[in-house]
Amino acid sequence: VQLQASGGGLVQPGGSLRLSCATSGFTLDEYDVGWFRQAPGKERDFVAYISRRGGLRYYADSVKGRFTISRDNAENTMFLQMNSLKPEDTAVYYCAAAISDYGSYDKAPSYDYWGQGTLVTVSS
Numbered sequence: 001v002q003l004q005a006s007g008g009g010l011v012q013p014g015g016s017l018r019l020s021c022a023t024s025g026f027t028l029d030e031y032d033v034g035w036f037r038q039a040p041g042k043e044r045d046f047v048a049y050i051s052r053r054g055g056l057r058y059y060a061d062s063v064k065g066r067f068t069i070s071r072d073n074a075e076n077t078m079f080l081q082m083n084s085l086k087p088e089d090t091a092v093y094y095c096a097a098a099i100s101d102y103g104s105y106d107k108a109p110s111y112d113y114w115g116q117g118t119l120v121t122v123s124s
Contacts, residue, residue, distance in 0.1 A: 001025035001113050005095050010119030011085055015122070021115050022093030029053070029073035032098045035080045036108060037091035037120075039120040044094065046106035048080060058105055063089075085122045092117040 005018040019035070035048040048069035049058045057069055066085075071078040078095055097109035103110025 003095050003097065003113055003115035005115040005118040006094065008093060008120045008122065010121045012024075012124050013086060015085050016081070016083045017085065017120060019082065019118060020097075021078045021080075023076045023078070023097065023113075024112070025036055026090070026097070028071070028076045028078075028097070030099065030106075031103055033071060033078045033106065034096050034098070034105060034111060034120055035068075035069060035078075036094045036096060037089075038094070038117075039091040046108075047093070049105040050078070060106070066082075082120070085120075087122045090120060090122050092119050104120050 002024045004022045011017055014065055029052055032051050035047040036044050037047050038044040046060050047063055048067055050069045050071055066083050068081040094117045095115040097113045098111045
């Protein structure tokens with residue numbers, strides 16, 4: 001099982017980035033997926049969630065209206081489009097997959113598999 005996050009980098013405030021998470025070793029459309037982030041010295045926080053068929057999407061209040069989560073099950077890949085980025089969005093971003101739909105989508109322990117993280121830095 002592997003999740004490979006990519007697309008992070010340095011961007012100015014107000015800019016955009018698109019994160020990708022390529023998966024292998026499991027059937028992605030059997031899993032709900034999400035993105036979390038962890039800023040230096042802080043806990044890992046929920047960012048966004050999408051159900052296995054894409055019918056449900058949830059976002060943290062801090063990113064609602066700016067970030068969009070999506071997935072392509074045929075390509076075994078998930079995405080996070082981030083617009084209007086702010087310095088407080090600076091963090092390592094992690095993709096994750098959950099086999100059960102009974103857990104809390106915004107809680108890290110609900111997820112079974114994790115990517116290695118990709119660093120997003122928003123700074124002028």
